Amino acid sequence: MARRGVARVAGAGLVLAIAVAGCGGEGHQTLSIATGNTNGLYYPLGGGLASIWSRHLDGVNMKAETTAGSVTNLIQVAKGESEVGFTQADALAAALAGTGRFPEPMPLMSIGKLYPNVVHLVTVRSTGIESVHDLRGRRVSVGPPGSGNAVTAWNVLESMGIGESDFTVRQLNYAQMSNGLKDGTLDAGFIAGGVGMPAVVEIGVSRDMVLVPFTEDEIATIVRAEPAYSGFIMPPGVYRGVDEPVLTPTLWNLLVVSRSMDESLAYDLTRTMLERRGDLENISGVASFITPVSARDVGDFPIHPGARRYYDEVLGDEVPGDEVPGPGAR
Template sequence: MINRSLILVMACLLSLSVNAANYSIGTGGQSGIYYPFGGALAKVWSENVPEVNAKAEVTAASVENTIKVVRGDMIAGIAMGNVVLDAYNGQGKFPAKMPVNTLFALYPNLVHTLTLEKSGINSLADLKGKRISLGAPGSGTAVTSAALLESIGIDVKKDIKAVYLNYSETTNALANGQIDAGFIVGGQGVGAVTQVALTHKIKILSITADESKAFIEANPAYSAYSIPADVYNNVGAVSTLSVWNVLVVNANMSDDMAYNLTKSAYEHIGDIRKVVKMAEMTTPENAARLQGVPLHPGAKKYLDSISK
């Protein structure tokens, strides 16, 4: 006869296992940095937060991740700061204010405006009339690229032939001559750009000081950034824009959950850095890099506890 106590213990364990399996982290395409970062974070959380068994989910990135976090479909999502700021304020792609907070900032995304060396395209203004990939639908890249072009007077619906492709699709289309240029807004050394630079002579367009200043005034989540020479094969230094990526969560997440997720991430950040070099910038000092969107109270409680 089976011991009733044993049955109860097994039932409890099964219940905990089922509950812990219902979490995902919104990332992006597999050729960017979001996906490996999310995978490494999911592993840390699964191993160190008892009630969480997380997995990385491939998505169209920032906008989709933010929406799914708000709907309760994801425990967290990686997103560009400008998208999360729009969600919090009910602007851009978001018709109303969304209940979003951040756990912490991750690393800065950089605007890569890619073309081939032989294209004859030397500035943002030269993109007018060209076939341009603005990024995957529902991505932060698509939001940023459209806003940047609009800021210099290029109407993305009238003045260019716009297509919406993810990182790898953009570089493949560029290499095959299907587009003239494309935007990738990703971390320094992003894989898709690194790979195409090894097989083709590419150019990353610089953003002038005046263009940068005008854009930042209208989009305060961004700042100027210089990509050093030789980050990508045979590409010199590039003046561009940066925006911090953050981990976005639903503002209604419990304080205990937010505290435990933040604590485990920082205590095991070394494991994440083994997978994603950009995680070197994921530090408590950088946690509140995105101004205008509050840290979740549970995350802030942990950060306050280690700053004393």
């Protein structure tokens, strides 16, 4: 079945990393951060983090690597093939529980919450698609195998009572999805990412793009099925042609490491990321969400002792507030 294939994590060009058990030792360390494809936000932000850590941590050489996304990242970090990885909250919950794409619980911990992922259900006006239920009988991309994008798309669809047999499933990356919408070989696609996703911007530049809205009741249905989600109002003007607020689901992204990572290394990675977060804002505005208070607020997910030590030092007993995912959050 299209959505249930086990993610492949082996591939050409992966950065060879030293064993996690040796990450706390002295001497030069070559480490890697698993990001995503080049059309999303994980990749440029991961490159920014790799540069920050390499420049400001003595003896650390961090490399950013392209991957299929969250599922692949989680497996690579758990296996010690990458030291750090980006993930969506729903994929991390499944990895820790050993459900869905994960055959057993993964030994993972977070070092911080990052920014909200907004679900973009994208189509073009000529398709006539106006709601998620209009996807029945259409050609729809859920995202590539091994991606958090696919996890999110199926979570949303299944909570709406829409399954694999209801439409023609396509498993395309962002570039392929964009091209499919432009040339008419695809009717709609899911893109989960931060506000201002380059892949969505590109579609709006060349086509009469539609960001499909969800109703209040549909958001409530999704949240009942998947408590990690909430509603988000996309403000007008972010994308060409989206001139009215659009209600859509959202969830948070996090950074994860292996449970066995050296505490001092986890502390240094967390500290340097937060102290140099202004550098990340120069890459993308979504980095403005990354503050010590917000980053520590990982909810029920386990937080690495090294990261916790940093947050305790800078925040003490300060209780995280009820942070919302940006303007228009619900």
